[in-house]
Amino acid sequence: MNIEQLRADTPAVAQLIHFNNAGAALMPQPVIATMTRHIQLEATLGGYEAAGQQAAELENVYSAIGRLINARPDEIAVIENATRAWDMAFYSLPLKTGDVVLTSTTEYAGNYIPYLQLKHKRGIEIRIIPNDEQGQVSLSALKDMLEDDRVALISLPVIATNGGPVQPVEQIGALARAAGVLFLLDACQGVGQMPIDVKKIGCHMLAATSRKYLRGPRGMGFLYVESALCQNLEPAFLDLHAASLLTADAYRIRADARRFENWECNVAAKLGLGAAVEYALAQGIEPMWQRIQQLAGYLRGQLAQIPGITPCDLGLQQSGIVTFTHQDSSAEQVQQWLAGQEKRINVSTSTVRSTLLDMQNRGLLEVSRASVHAYNTEAEIDTMIAALRRLPNA
Numbered sequence: 001m002n003i004e005q006l007r008a009d010t011p012a013v014a015q016l017i018h019f020n021n022a023g024a025a026l027m028p029q030p031v032i033a034t035m036t037r038h039i040q041l042e043a044t045l046g047g048y049e050a051a052g053q054q055a056a057e058l059e060n061v062y063s064a065i066g067r068l069i070n071a072r073p074d075e076i077a078v079i080e081n082a083t084r085a086w087d088m089a090f091y092s093l094p095l096k097t098g099d100v101v102l103t104s105t106t107e108y109a110g111n112y113i114p115y116l117q118l119k120h121k122r123g124i125e126i127r128i129i130p131n132d133e134q135g136q137v138s139l140s141a142l143k144d145m146l147e148d149d150r151v152a153l154i155s156l157p158v159i160a161t162n163g164g165p166v167q168p169v170e171q172i173g174a175l176a177r178a179a180g181v182l183f184l185l186d187a188c189q190g191v192g193q194m195p196i197d198v199k200k201i202g203c204h205m206l207a208a209t210s211r212k213y214l215r216g217p218r219g220m221g222f223l224y225v226e227s228a229l230c231q232n233l234e235p236a237f238l239d240l241h242a243a244s245l246l247t248a249d250a251y252r253i254r255a256d257a258r259r260f261e262n263w264e265c266n267v268a269a270k271l272g273l274g275a276a277v278e279y280a281l282a283q284g285i286e287p288m289w290q291r292i293q294q295l296a297g298y299l300r301g302q303l304a305q306i307p308g309i310t311p312c313d314l315g316l317q318q319s320g321i322v323t324f325t326h327q328d329s330s331a332e333q334v335q336q337w338l339a340g341q342e343k344r345i346n347v348s349t350s351t352v353r354s355t356l357l358d359m360q361n362r363g364l365l366e367v368s369r370a371s372v373h374a375y376n377t378e379a380e381i382d383t384m385i386a387a388l389r390r391l392p393n394a
């Protein structure tokens with residue numbers, strides 16, 4: 001990888017050390033340029049006219065995402081964030097009383113709350129797939145759970161918001177397909193960080209966001225729905241973009257995955273997402289994944305040597321999201337201390353609010369989260385480690 005070029009494309013690295021890529025990564029220059037160009041165009045031409053002029057580029061957003069995850073452009077819906085994208089898939093499923101949803105301990109609260117809502121409203125059942133000794137979803141337990149023909153859905157994140165294991169999604173997908181069960185993958189922290197191939201994984205639906213490892217703008221995301229399923233899935237919400245009004249009494253839903261979109265959107269951000277995907281593809285996802293893992297491994301090793309710090313990630317395969325606790329300082333104090341360094345260091349705090357089951361299982365209330373991207377360097381990690389060694393009370 002050309003790290004110098006990656007950093008040259010990321011001007012903010014001169015001012016700060018950004019280890020909050022799992023929150024929102026720094027946008028590279030081509031993304032910023034694409035978005036500012038479009039805002040200028042809207043200011044000079046008018047919003048609708050600007051979008052009309054960029055029609056080909058807007059179409060390319062779908063094909064770029066398709067190339068990124070090995071899907072067809074007509075299987076992609078561009079939606080304002082991963083949560084709404086996920087909701088559009090989940091709430092469109094015809095889940096009924098007695099249907100079982102299987103999820104992982106690492107599930108994001110934003111997804112778990114909708115399970116609970118449908119538990120209360122429709123009587124679905126939520127079952128948690130136990131972890132194996134390494135801390136990831138136990139494939140043998142999942143296989144057993146799939147024996148129950150009431151299981152209608154497997155739904156979990158490939159990488160949790162608070163780090164932990166990269167789930168064995170290809171094996172999970174194979175088990176889902178063999179059992180004839182739908183698989184909804186939350187790839188919010190995976191897309192842009194690691195290779196995600198929907199055909200290899202075998203998921204039927206996948207939700208992702210733009211601003212995290214993809215390095216796109218905030219307020220953007222996308223949904224993949226396999227075409228065979230898409231035709232049979234009536235979106236929970238419809239508008240005049242998702243469907244056409246034919247008569248005073250009839251409408252027709254469009255055939256492609258854009259049936260899950262709504263009409264009005266942030267066009268500059270949509271183009272920015274397309275530019276981010278093109279940028280990631282040009283860098284190469286596999287080399288970025290290798291570098292992210294290498295940097296994260298280095299960071300975990302360094303953290304483990306600081307007295308009072310405990311690295312927290314579990315799993316056979318781990319990601320760029322590195323979490324730890326400090327025996328004398330809260331995660332908030334760690335975050336503030338690092339932010340106050342001469343060269344600001346951004347880390348974040350992940351609390352029980354976002355991954356209740358996992359944190360409770362491990363007796364944790366919060367962790368510090370340092371999430372590295374390919375544009376980060378070992379020297380930046382060394383700077384953070386030195387700052388952590390100087391942490392008051394350490």
Ligand SMILES: Cc1ncc(COP(=O)(O)O)c(C=O)c1O
Nearest residue numbers: 081082083108157160161188209
């Ligand atoms: C695993 C996971 N799923 C879903 C989301 C929600 O994404 P968004 O904020 O784009 O809706 C997040 C955000 O942190 C996440 O980490």
